[in-house]
Structure formats: structure tokens, C-alpha cells
Amino acid sequence: MSKTTKKEFDRFVKTCLHWQQKLQLIEWRLDINHRRIRPDTAAETEYFPEDRVVSITYNLNPGGGGLRPEHHAKHEMLEVLLCQLDAVAKTRYINPSEVNEARHAIIRRLEAIL
Numbered sequence: 707m708s709k710t711t712k713k714e715f716d717r718f719v720k721t722c723l724h725w726q727q728k729l730q731l732i733e734w735r736l737d738i739n740h741r742r743i744r745p746d747t748a749a750e751t752e753y754f755p756e757d758r759v760v761s762i763t764y765n766l767n768p769g770g771g772g773l774r775p776e777h778h779a780k781h782e783m784l785e786v787l788l789c790q791l792d793a794v795a796k797t798r799y800i801n802p803s804e805v806n807e808a809r810h811a812i813i814r815r816l817e818a819i820l
Contacts, residue, residue, distance in 0.1 A: 721779035
């Protein structure tokens, strides 16, 4: 199992910051780490929507894969784009207007960049 390098991590961080701007997610504070996580994943994202904080971890020892850091960074930032909708959908008592609001927040972001 090969380790990801500091150079690859730097590219991962740079790409996360690029997509944060491109997707207009600047209200989110990103905490990006480079450490060992589950071997079956290249990166993972944990989010705290009420605080607008996201913890993104790039795996120090990923198994398999072969995809570039830029691919994984974009994937994790798309997770951030959808996290509010995900959080609302996981709420035990969902108000339909909350789902609608989260969905339209995503649509407005995409309208601005596409």
C-alpha cells in the first residue's frame, strides 16, 4: 500500500479551495487533513451544517484507486454542495419546505456557475 505524498496533499487542498470558490461555498469553513482513514476510501468528508464547518480528510494510505488528488478533491467539494440537503433529508421530522429550500439553494449555486 503506497502513501500519498505531501505534494499530492497540497494539490488536493488547492483543488478543494478552487471548487469551494467555483461552487460558491465560501460560507463554509474547511478543515482539511492528511491522515490515515479507512483503507477502502481515498478521502472522506464530515460536515456540521449548523456551524458551516466541514472536515475533509485525504487518506495517507489509500487502498487501490489510482485517481488523481484533483478528482477526489472535486468529489469531496460536491459532497459539501449537497450536505445541507443530506442533513435535512436525515431529519426525523422533515418539513417539505426545508427540502425545497435546500434543493433550491443547490439550484441557485448551479445557475450562477453553469
